[in-house]
Amino acid sequence: MNKQLLCTLKLILPATKASPNSVLGAALGPFGINLISFCKEFNNLTIAYKGLPISIKLWIYSDKKYNLIIKTPPTINLIYEFCNLKSKSWHNQLILTDDIINKIIKLKYNDFKLLTIDKIKTIIYDTAHSLGVLYKS
Incomplete structure (x- = not known):
């Protein structure tokens, strides 16, 4: 079965401070994304920008996997x-x-x-x- 693109999201999150809160849960929960693993991955990828807001682009697929692009702070x-x-x-x-x-x-x-x-x-x-x-x- 081919994976199908379900959604593309653009979010702004504080570097190294993403947590599975209600805002992130509301954005990713309906697509079955594991919030804890997403937060760990995001926090590890943004260590260099600690505390700064980071723009991300997220492609979510039908197999509950995602691609994450992290941009630099504004x-x-x-x-x-x-x-x-x-x-x-x-x-x-x-x-x-x-x-x-x-x-x-x-x-x-x-x-x-x-x-x-x-x-x-x-x-x-x-x-x-x-x-x-x-x-x-």
Whole structure:
């Protein structure tokens, strides 16, 4: 019997902190996915991004198996993380440096495979600018 694609889900979960709670149970339970094994797999795959929100794409098949694609954290969260922002308050004046931009590029490069490094820098700079973060070269 061929396995059939039942559903494709896009979720955002905190890295290393997935637990079989009601939200995850409501999303995966109807398809017969073992929540505990899914959480263990997700938590092991996201150790490098501890605590940051991670976008995932999940293909669920009729044989109760799934394929999981883990993306990098959103650029906004990486800017806050690398600028050492503990609380997202507009009273904090953040400075984005070339070093921080290069760290973000290393993490996000695979998400922007078709873009040049300069274009990726522009995207990161524009994202930071929209957050009120100052750029200092």
